[in-house]
Amino acid sequence: NAGVTQTPKFQVLKTGQSMTLQCAQDMNHNSMYWYRQDPGMGLRLIYYSASEGTTDKGEVPNGYNVSRLNKREFSLRLESAAPSQTSVYFCASSETTGRSYEKLFFGSGTQLSVL
């Protein structure tokens, strides 16, 4: 049981280049999230998807787009990378159930550097 898998683990881009970060979960979770974490700071929510077919903006969505490809996969795209997007990106998933409070399950992260 792999949990939440992110690819790639490391990436270096030049300013203006585009790329897509991939995330897949095998826990049959409804909700998926993308965060960024800058050095010495907490995680900030970029986008989330409460269920397949829906996406919503989080705290810091500018410069990013997302696609909920199916229930398992949620990708994050940088159309024109900027140095300010240098960060560690984490994908997470959670299960929406009737009564219990959700727990977040995180991937191991993608270290992105934009030169």
Place this chain on the structure above:
Amino acid sequence: LAKTTQPISMDSYEGQEVNITCSHNNIATNDYITWYQQFPSQGPRFIIQGYKTKVTNEVASLFIPADRKSSTLSLPRVSLSDTAVYYCLVGERTNAGKSTFGDGTTLTVKP
């Protein structure tokens, strides 16, 4: 979204009990309190969650007073491997990821 305030850092020694307090003065009636642990180069990992009073699991206890304006994560008999950043989140029962991560508390356990 409820804002949380935690100490930036704490030091402890192996074998001691560590208590990390989180303030959340504007917690809403339906909000839950959840704590996560993050090691370097890893994603956060769920530790414990609760709504009121006391919750205990195999790794920690969570104490929540009646007014729910704060909470305390208690780690019994810490070891070097407990050195990590600890985050307190307050948020809705559903869409847990919409809860705001603060800057967390860096706990350093010394031998």
